[in-house]
Amino acid sequence: MKITKKLGSKKYLARIYLWFASLILLVTAILSSVVYYNVQEKVFDNEYKNSRKLLAQTKYNIEYLDNMVRNLILSTYNNNDVRALMYLNDDEKFDYMNVINKLKSSVVWSNSFVQSVYIYNNNKKNYYSTYGQFIHKDVEWEKLLQAHGGSIPPLKPIVRNMDVSLDASHVQMEKVLTYVMYELTDEQGRMDGAVILNIKLEWLFNNIKAINNVEMEQLSKMFILSDDQQFMEVNEALSEEGTKLAALLQEKYPTLRAAENYFTIKLDGNKYLAAYITVDHTGWILFKTVPYDEAYVYLNKLRTSIIIITVIVLLATLLVLYQVSRGIYRPVEQLVAQLRSSHFLGEETAASKDEFIFLQDVYKNSAAQLGQFHQEKISGQQRMKNRFLSKWILNSLSVSIADFEASCLEHKLPFRQEHNFMICVLKFDNYKHVTEKSFEEKELLVFAVMNIASEFLSQACYTEAVDLRNDHVAVILQSETSLDHLEALILQLLKECQTYLFQCYNLSITSSLSASVGDHTYATTAYQQALNVSMYRFIAGKMSVLTQGYIKQLGQIPSMDRVLELENQLLEQVRNGNYRGSADKLAALLDEVKKLEYSDMMLSLLHAVNQFKYLVYDLNKSRKEPVKVNTILMSKEMLQIETIGEFQTKWMEVIEEITSDTEVERDRISEDVVIALRIQEMIDERYADLNLGASEIATVIGISPAKVGKIFKAHKQMSIPDYMNRVRLERAVEWMENSQLNIQDIMRKVGFENESYFYKVFKAKFGTTPREFMAKRIKERM
Numbered sequence: 001m002k003i004t005k006k007l008g009s010k011k012y013l014a015r016i017y018l019w020f021a022s023l024i025l026l027v028t029a030i031l032s033s034v035v036y037y038n039v040q041e042k043v044f045d046n047e048y049k050n051s052r053k054l055l056a057q058t059k060y061n062i063e064y065l066d067n068m069v070r071n072l073i074l075s076t077y078n079n080n081d082v083r084a085l086m087y088l089n090d091d092e093k094f095d096y097m098n099v100i101n102k103l104k105s106s107v108v109w110s111n112s113f114v115q116s117v118y119i120y121n122n123n124k125k126n127y128y129s130t131y132g133q134f135i136h137k138d139v140e141w142e143k144l145l146q147a148h149g150g151s152i153p154p155l156k157p158i159v160r161n162m163d164v165s166l167d168a169s170h171v172q173m174e175k176v177l178t179y180v181m182y183e184l185t186d187e188q189g190r191m192d193g194a195v196i197l198n199i200k201l202e203w204l205f206n207n208i209k210a211i212n213n214v215e216m217e218q219l220s221k222m223f224i225l226s227d228d229q230q231f232m233e234v235n236e237a238l239s240e241e242g243t244k245l246a247a248l249l250q251e252k253y254p255t256l257r258a259a260e261n262y263f264t265i266k267l268d269g270n271k272y273l274a275a276y277i278t279v280d281h282t283g284w285i286l287f288k289t290v291p292y293d294e295a296y297v298y299l300n301k302l303r304t305s306i307i308i309i310t311v312i313v314l315l316a317t318l319l320v321l322y323q324v325s326r327g328i329y330r331p332v333e334q335l336v337a338q339l340r341s342s343h344f345l346g347e348e349t350a351a352s353k354d355e356f357i358f359l360q361d362v363y364k365n366s367a368a369q370l371g372q373f374h375q376e377k378i379s380g381q382q383r384m385k386n387r388f389l390s391k392w393i394l395n396s397l398s399v400s401i402a403d404f405e406a407s408c409l410e411h412k413l414p415f416r417q418e419h420n421f422m423i424c425v426l427k428f429d430n431y432k433h434v435t436e437k438s439f440e441e442k443e444l445l446v447f448a449v450m451n452i453a454s455e456f457l458s459q460a461c462y463t464e465a466v467d468l469r470n471d472h473v474a475v476i477l478q479s480e481t482s483l484d485h486l487e488a489l490i491l492q493l494l495k496e497c498q499t500y501l502f503q504c505y506n507l508s509i510t511s512s513l514s515a516s517v518g519d520h521t522y523a524t525t526a527y528q529q530a531l532n533v534s535m536y537r538f539i540a541g542k543m544s545v546l547t548q549g550y551i552k553q554l555g556q557i558p559s560m561d562r563v564l565e566l567e568n569q570l571l572e573q574v575r576n577g578n579y580r581g582s583a584d585k586l587a588a589l590l591d592e593v594k595k596l597e598y599s600d601m602m603l604s605l606l607h608a609v610n611q612f613k614y615l616v617y618d619l620n621k622s623r624k625e626p627v628k629v630n631t632i633l634m635s636k637e638m639l640q641i642e643t644i645g646e647f648q649t650k651w652m653e654v655i656e657e658i659t660s661d662t663e664v665e666r667d668r669i670s671e672d673v674v675i676a677l678r679i680q681e682m683i684d685e686r687y688a689d690l691n692l693g694a695s696e697i698a699t700v701i702g703i704s705p706a707k708v709g710k711i712f713k714a715h716k717q718m719s720i721p722d723y724m725n726r727v728r729l730e731r732a733v734e735w736m737e738n739s740q741l742n743i744q745d746i747m748r749k750v751g752f753e754n755e756s757y758f759y760k761v762f763k764a765k766f767g768t769t770p771r772e773f774m775a776k777r778i779k780e781r782m
Contacts, residue, residue, distance in 0.1 A: 016328060020321050020324070021321060024314055024317055024321070025314075028310060028311070028314050051220075051273075051275035051288045051290060052275055052277065054222075054288060055222075055275060055276070055277040055286050055288055056277065058208050058222065058234075058286055059277050059279050059286060061204075061207060061208055062204070062208075062279050062282065062284065062286075063279060063280055063281070063282075065113065065199070065204060065207075066157065066279075066281055066282055068111075068113075069113075069157075069177075069179050069197060069199060070155055070179070070281075072107065072111065072114075072197065073155070073179050073181045073195055073197045074181060076103065076107060076117065076181075076195050076197070077181045077195045078754070078757070081099045081102065082099065082103070082119060082195060083193075084099075085099050085119050085121065085128060086119055086120070086121055086193035086194070086195070087121070087123065087193050088121055088123065088124065089123050090123065090124060096119075096128050096134065097134055099119070099128070100119075100128055100129070100130055100134055103117050103119075103130050104130045107130070107197075108130050112200075112203065113199055113200055113203045113204070113207075114197065114198070114199060114200070115131065115162070115174075115176050115198040115199060115200045116129060116130050116131030116198045117129070117130045117195070117196070117197055117198070118130075118136065118138070118141075118195070118196035118197075118198070119194075119195060119196075120182075120191060120193060120194040120195075120196060121193065122186060122190060122191060122192045122193050122194075127141075127196075131198075138162065138163070139163060140160060140161050140162055140163055140173075141160070141162075141178070141196070144158070144160055144178075145190075149189055150185070150188060150189040150190035150191070151182070151185050151189055151190060151191045152180050152191075154180055154181050154182055154183075155179060155180075155181060155281075156179070156180075156227075156282075156283070157177050157178070157179055157199075157226075157282050157284075158177070158178045158179075158180075158226075158228070159175065159176075159177055159178075159201065159226050159228070159230055159232065160175075160176060160178055161173045161174070161175060161176075162174050162175075162176045162198060174200075174201075174202075175201040175202065175232075176198040176199060176200065176201055177198070177199035177200075177201050177204065178196060178197070178198050178199070179196070179197045179199070180194055180195070180196045180197075181194060181195045181197075182194035182195075183693065183694075183695075184694055184695070184705055184706070184709070185704075185705060185706065186706060187704070187706050192706075201232075205234050208222075208234055209234065220288060220289060220290045220291075221233060221234075221241075221242060221245060221288070221289050222234040222286065222287065222288050223242070223245070223246055223249060223286070223287040223288075223289075224284055224285075224286055224287075225249070225250065225253070225284065225285040225286075225287065226282075226283070226284055227282070227283030227284065229250065231246035231249070231250065233246070241267070244267055244268075245265070245267060245272070245289055248265045248267060249265065249274060249276075249287050249289075252265055252274075253276065253285070253287075265289070270291060271291070272289045272290065272291055273289070273290045273291075274287055274288070274289045274290075275287070275288050276288070381411070384410075384411065385411040385413075386466065386467065388407045388411065389464060389466040389476070390466055390468060392404070392407075392520070392523055393423070393466060393468070393474055393476070393523055393524060393527045394468075394524060394527070395524060396520060396521050396522065396523040396524040396525075397521055397524070399520065399521070401417060401520075404417060404520050405417060413464060414462040414464075414478070415462065415464070415476070415478050415520070416478070417519075417520055419478050419479065419480060420478065420479075420482065420516040420517060420518050421476060421477065421478050421516065421517050421518075421520065421522070421523055421526060422476075422477040422478070422490075422513060422514055422515070422516050422517075422526065423474060423475070423476060423477070423513075423514045423523065423526040423527045423529075423530045424453075424457070424474070424475040424477060424490075424494070424511060424512070424513050424514070424530060425472050425473075425474055425475075425511070425512045425527070425530040425531055425533075425534045426449055426453055426472060426473045426474075426475065426509050426510075426511055427471060427472040427509065427510045427511075427512070427534045427537065428445075428449075428471050428472065428507075428508075428509060429508035429509060429510055429537075429542040429543065429642060430508060430542075430642070431471040431642075434471075445505065445507060446467050446473060448501070448505060448507075449465075449473050449501065449507070449509065450465035450466075450467060450473055450475075451465070452497060452500060452501060453465060453473070453475055453494075453497050454475065456493045456494070456496060456497040456500070457475060457477060457490065457493055457494070457497070459489075459493060460477075460479065460486050460489045460490050460493055461477050461478060461479035461486060461490070462477070462478045462479065463475055463476065463477055464476045472531075472534065474527060474530075476523070477490065482516075487513070487547070488738045488739055488740065489739070489740065490513065491513065491545050491547070491738050491739070492735075492738065492739040492740075492741070494511040494513070494545050495545055497509075497511075498511065498543050498545070499688075502543065508542050508543050508685075509543065510534060510537045510540075510542060510543060510544050510545075510546070511544075511545045511546065512530045512531070512533040512534035512536075512537075512545075512546040512547070513530060513533070513545070513546070513547050514526040514527070514529040514530035514533070514548075515529065515548055529548070532598070533546045533547065533548060533550070533551065534546060535598045536550065536551060536598060537642060537643065538598070538601070538641075538642065538643055538644055538647075539594045539601075539643075539644055541643050541645065541684060542642065542643060542685070543685060557595055557596060557597065558592050558595050558596070560600075560604070562592060563589070563592050563593060563596070563604050566585060566588050566589040566592055567589060567604075567607070567608045567611065569585045569588075570582060570585040570586055570589055570608075570612075571611060571612065571615050573585050574612075574615060574655055574658055574659065575615060575619070577658070577659045578659065579655065579656065579659040582655045582659060583652065583655070583673075586648065586651060586652065586655070587648070589608065590644055590647075590648055593605060593644075594644065605647070609651075612651075612654075616654070616658070619658060645677065645680075645681065648677075649673075649674065649677050652673055656673070672711050672714070672715065673715065675701060675703070675708075675711050675712075676711055676712050676714075676715035676716060678701060679697055679701070679708065679711075679712050679720065680712075680716065680723070682697060682700065683697075683720070683723060683724055683727055684727060687724060687727045687728050687731060687750065687751050688728075688731075688749060688750055688751040689751060690751060690753055692724070692751070693720070693721075694708050694709050694720050697720070708720070724751070725761050725765075726765070728750040728751050728752060729750075729761065729762060729765050729766075731749075731750045732746050732747070732750045732752075732758075732762070732770070733766075733773075735749060735750065736770070736773060736774050736777060737777060743755075743770050743771060743774070746770075747770075758770070
């Protein structure tokens with residue numbers, strides 16, 4: 001009984017010893033069975049590393065060539081003479097021979113890897129070539145284009161045959177690597193102007209063999225698998241053995257897992273070790289095959305030595321295992337004994353016989369008590385802090401200096417009475433969608449906005465965010481220096497914060513900033529000012545940054561007589577069924593309304609909508625089917641529309657129904673207007689996106705790029721690239737006037753990638769270079 005009781009009180013000592021013993025025995029059994037395979041893998045891994053090194057060098061060479069070719073074709077594509085030749089019309093004259101000769105000297109003769117350059121003119125359906133005749137016809141290229149539906153992915157290397165025959169009687173084909181660059185396609189899906197660059201594939205192979213000549217074994221072979229499943233052998237023309245190996249590689253590769261770095265194949269009774277690597281941007285895969293060598297004798301000797309050493313170590317380990325187990329268990333034994341003698345754990349816990357279950361119960365009990373205490377403490381402090389900040393912002397006159405200083409000290413707020421304050425309001429755009437989320441999701445979004453905004457703005461000043469349980473969050477700002485001097489930096493940080501929230505959380509935020517106040521009792525005044533400024537989101541649009549200065553820039557307030565005159569003209573155009581005239585008059589009316597103060601603006605729009613409602617009622621008396629007026633324009637929900645652009649879209653839907661002659665025409669016009677407005681809104685929001693273009697917009701909207709450009713130009717009287725450049729240049733000027741960023745940073749922030757092109761379009765619009773523009777603004781400020 002004593003022995004049983006003693007063993008029961010120390011059962012984990014026995015378990016530790018048995019666990020270690022079982023582990024050692026298991027390791028020994030596994031080691032004896034897998035040692036051969038481990039050593040074999042080590043040998044093969046060394047061989048793989050050698051192959052991988054060669055493949056990595058080859059990959060670098062190919063990627064370096066790919067990068068050079070991309071830069072070369074992009075620079076050629078952006079050449080003004082090339083673009084002029086690319087879009088030359090039938091009735092235009094152009095010295096294309098001079099352009100081709102320039103390309104020969106600057107591209108073909110200057111780069112030994114370039115075989116030829118084609119300039120494709122879709123208007124004339126001609127290829128202007130540096131190879132052969134100036135107007136060249138490449139039959140193999142046309143076959144390839146036809147197989148791909150008239151266009152090939154831009155900047156994608158394609159291996160193809162090229163006819164380089166000197167005469168028709170001796171046909172000679174050459175393997176070339178072809179790159180193509182274009183931006184738009186026509187209605188038939190063909191490239192609307194392109195640059196085609198043909199690279200000598202033989203030059204690439206010679207380059208690889210020349211650089212890796214020392215490491216290329218005689219028996220090893222290297223293959224390239226292109227993205228169209230075409231195999232090429234680097235060392236020589238695809239031999240009979242190479243053809244068979246290529247077929248085995250093509251069969252084996254798709255079955256591999258992502259973690260496998262190499263594999264084996266068998267050909268005619270001989271094993272081969274194959275390694276591979278992918279080449280970025282090209283879609284190619286490089287393979288290297290090496291025959292197995294006679295390494296099994298060495299592997300068997302090494303395996304025997306490892307097994308003997310493992311057995312010796314196992315026996316020695318079992319001898320000392322018992323003492324080690326006792327040493328590990330001793331602190332646990334002492335701790336359990338000490339805790340069992342405590343009286344604060346409770347009878348149920350203290351009576352536990354299992355040592356580790358007992359310790360686990362003790363830990364859970366203690367951790368739960370500490371966690372509950374800590375959570376209650378933090379939650380109470382946070383509620384008190386938020387309550388004080390809300391009271392201060394909403395009714396700052398009720399907070400005395402003594403209360404202010406005491407609360408700042410209690411809640412560890414960084415604010416001081418003697419420094420100026422600013423209030424920033426962050427208002428949720430599309431707030432209706434936010435309210436549709438669950439309470440937990442909404443709380444998470446508010447928490448994210450508060451923390452991220454504080455993180456960004458803390459780079460310029462002290463900050464503290466307040467959740468006011470509404471459609472906005474307030475941020476209190478204070479700095480030891482003048483906040484007026486920091487306003488440009490704060491505005492810049494707010495724009496960066498908006499961009500980050502949109503990219504990471506798909507959350508659109510409009511920011512408004514008050515003027516600085518010199519006393520904590522004016523915090524409510526500053527908050528009301530920032531809140532009033534935020535109302536002008538209706539004009540500026542979503543994701544805008546608003547200040548009192550923006551309101552002043554809106555210009556002279558028009559007379560109400562002018563607004564009423566435009567309102568009457570709009571109603572008259574609608575009554576006469578003139579769609580275009582109605583659209584123009586509505587745009588003119590809204591342009592005048594934008595200049596009013598916000599309250600007058602809303603009253604003017606409500607009055608116009610009310611008059612429009614009476615007009616619709618009057619028109620419905622003479623119509624067979626009444627017009628279904630958009631309910632948003634006829635109810636209080638109109639006040640929930642966040643931008644004047646959305647308001648204009650809703651109004652135009654009703655005007656289109658009234659003025660259209662047929663159902664089909666009405667649907668077509670309405671659809672085109674909505675598409676044009678969607679394109680404009682997408683450009684206004686994503687102007688900084690380098691990937692934004694006609695193709696991207698067409699993908700989002702779901703129509704062809706050609707139709708996107710046609711609809712936008714018909715309704716906006718300018719092309720998509722011209723409108724994008726206008727928006728980007730306007731944003732660039734805002735950054736120049738309100739930040740300390742240099743020209744390169746501003747250029748990238750607004751979506752320009754090429755500096756010379758940025759300078760060109762900037763000077764074309766403003767008559768001066770960006771550098772001269774910034775220098776002039778700095779001089780005006782001084």
